[in-house]
Amino acid sequence: MQQSGKFITVEGIEGAGKSTAVKYIQEYFLKKGKEIIVTREPGGTPVAEEIRHLLLNPHTKEIIDPKAELLLMFASRAQHIAGVISPALSAGKWVICDRFVDATYAYQSAGRGLDAKWIALLEKFVVNNLSPTLTILLDIEPALGLARSRRRGPQDRFEKETVEFFEKVRHAYLELAQQHKKRFAIINAAESLSAVQTQLQDALHEL
Amino acid sequence: MQQSGKFITVEGIEGAGKSTAVKYIQEYFLKKGKEIIVTREPGGTPVAEEIRHLLLNPHTKEIIDPKAELLLMFASRAQHIAGVISPALSAGKWVICDRFVDATYAYQSAGRGLDAKWIALLEKFVVNNLSPTLTILLDIEPALGLARSRRRGPQDRFEKETVEFFEKVRHAYLELAQQHKKRFAIINAAESLSAVQTQLQDALHEL
Numbered sequence: 001m002q003q004s005g006k007f008i009t010v011e012g013i014e015g016a017g018k019s020t021a022v023k024y025i026q027e028y029f030l031k032k033g034k035e036i037i038v039t040r041e042p043g044g045t046p047v048a049e050e051i052r053h054l055l056l057n058p059h060t061k062e063i064i065d066p067k068a069e070l071l072l073m074f075a076s077r078a079q080h081i082a083g084v085i086s087p088a089l090s091a092g093k094w095v096i097c098d099r100f101v102d103a104t105y106a107y108q109s110a111g112r113g114l115d116a117k118w119i120a121l122l123e124k125f126v127v128n129n130l131s132p133t134l135t136i137l138l139d140i141e142p143a144l145g146l147a148r149s150r151r152r153g154p155q156d157r158f159e160k161e162t163v164e165f166f167e168k169v170r171h172a173y174l175e176l177a178q179q180h181k182k183r184f185a186i187i188n189a190a191e192s193l194s195a196v197q198t199q200l201q202d203a204l205h206e207l
Numbered sequence: 208m209q210q211s212g213k214f215i216t217v218e219g220i221e222g223a224g225k226s227t228a229v230k231y232i233q234e235y236f237l238k239k240g241k242e243i244i245v246t247r248e249p250g251g252t253p254v255a256e257e258i259r260h261l262l263l264n265p266h267t268k269e270i271i272d273p274k275a276e277l278l279l280m281f282a283s284r285a286q287h288i289a290g291v292i293s294p295a296l297s298a299g300k301w302v303i304c305d306r307f308v309d310a311t312y313a314y315q316s317a318g319r320g321l322d323a324k325w326i327a328l329l330e331k332f333v334v335n336n337l338s339p340t341l342t343i344l345l346d347i348e349p350a351l352g353l354a355r356s357r358r359r360g361p362q363d364r365f366e367k368e369t370v371e372f373f374e375k376v377r378h379a380y381l382e383l384a385q386q387h388k389k390r391f392a393i394i395n396a397a398e399s400l401s402a403v404q405t406q407l408q409d410a411l412h413e414l
Contacts, residue, residue: 045269046267046268046269047261047267047268047269047271047275048275050261051261051279054254054257054258060253060254061253061254062252062253062254062286062290064254064286065285065286065288065289065290067282067285067289067332067333068254068255068282068283068285068286068289071278071279071281071282071285071329071333072258072278072279072282074278075274075275075278075279075282076275078272078274078275078278079269079271079272079275081272082272082274082275083269083270083272118332121328121332122278125274125325125328126274126278
């Protein structure tokens with residue numbers, strides 16, 4: 001696919017400060033005169049947001065099968081890419097996305113225990129050669145992140161998971177960052193807001 | 208998986224008479240003292256029924272991407288197998304399912320034009336070695352089937368498709384029946400109700 005805009009993803013566990021970082025990145029590039037789309041996964045289109053609701057709803061009357069969870073993530077992603085991300089990038093816009101494929105490796109493979117080979121196949125089917133230019137990984141101790149996110153209000157289906165689950169997710173994110181050093185910037189999200197913003201600025205400056 | 212019950216699927220395009228056939232099959236085996244579960248796809252569990260609504264809703268505000276449609280079908284199926292089909296078969300129950308994987312080959316590959324190799328991969332991931340013992344294919348001319356289904360009331364997102372779409376779907380079903388002769392029984396669904404029931408009886412008798 002012809003990509004004239006740039007695609008930036010923001011990753012991290014619950015309470016790492018993704019929303020704040022996304023806003024900071026948006027303003028940083030707005031000041032530089034870029035046309036920006038801010039979006040998120042799962043979700044990003046009306047149908048994909050309905051899939052998000054199915055995935056995050058903590059009151060689901062049955063246990064969601066891990067394979068069903070994985071397929072819902074990629075269904076939402078297919079809809080999101082076709083309806084939002086690809087058209088925006090083709091039109092030269094910059095897309096900032098709160099979570100993307102890395103989250104699926106971290107949560108559904110490391111977290112849920114599904115074989116990563118299936119995620120790689122689904123990635124090939126759905127995402128093809130659309131890769132972020134830059135992935136910001138907000139790294140934080142799960143105990144600290146969860147304490148932050150629990151202060152925010154009611155928990156979704158993922159936020160109800162154990163610290164052990166998020167330890168696995170965090171470890172997988174750090175491994176992905178090791179495997180794709182050029183694409184990833186790791187931010188120490190345990191630091192103060194201004195220190196996080198300085199780190200973000202450094203990462204964005206390189207773009 | 209240990210399969211002690213039998214798994215019977217009913218396939219066919221809109222208006223072929225699947226619901227009537229399912230009821231007939233259910234009564235046929237109830238009379239023989241079998242414990243029967245009747246279910247359907249997409250759907251069959253609370254979450255899978257929510258996915259069904261996303262798939263069939265004719266008022267969706269955006270075009271559903273064919274890949275998203277395929278992944279939603281398999282997400283619903285994963286949930287359905289884990290929550291209903293596998294436990295029932297393991298408990299020795301007989302499961303009659305209105306549509307299963309054959310429908311995905313017919314609709315999403317032949318109908319929507321997706322490469323069947325992706326469906327085969329998803330089948331391996333989700334369905335694994337769970338194969339119907341018997342698949343009843345209710346075969347009918349699309350023009351006749353659609354006329355029947357349109358008399359029934361409001362059309363869902365698939366029923367709004369063209370006759371050409373259903374010609375492709377029907378052709379794919381007949382090809383699948385050719386490829387899996389032992390598993391399939393083709394019923395001429397254009398005949399009278401009693402003639403269809405006689406054909407069904409012959410197919411069920413062989414089981």
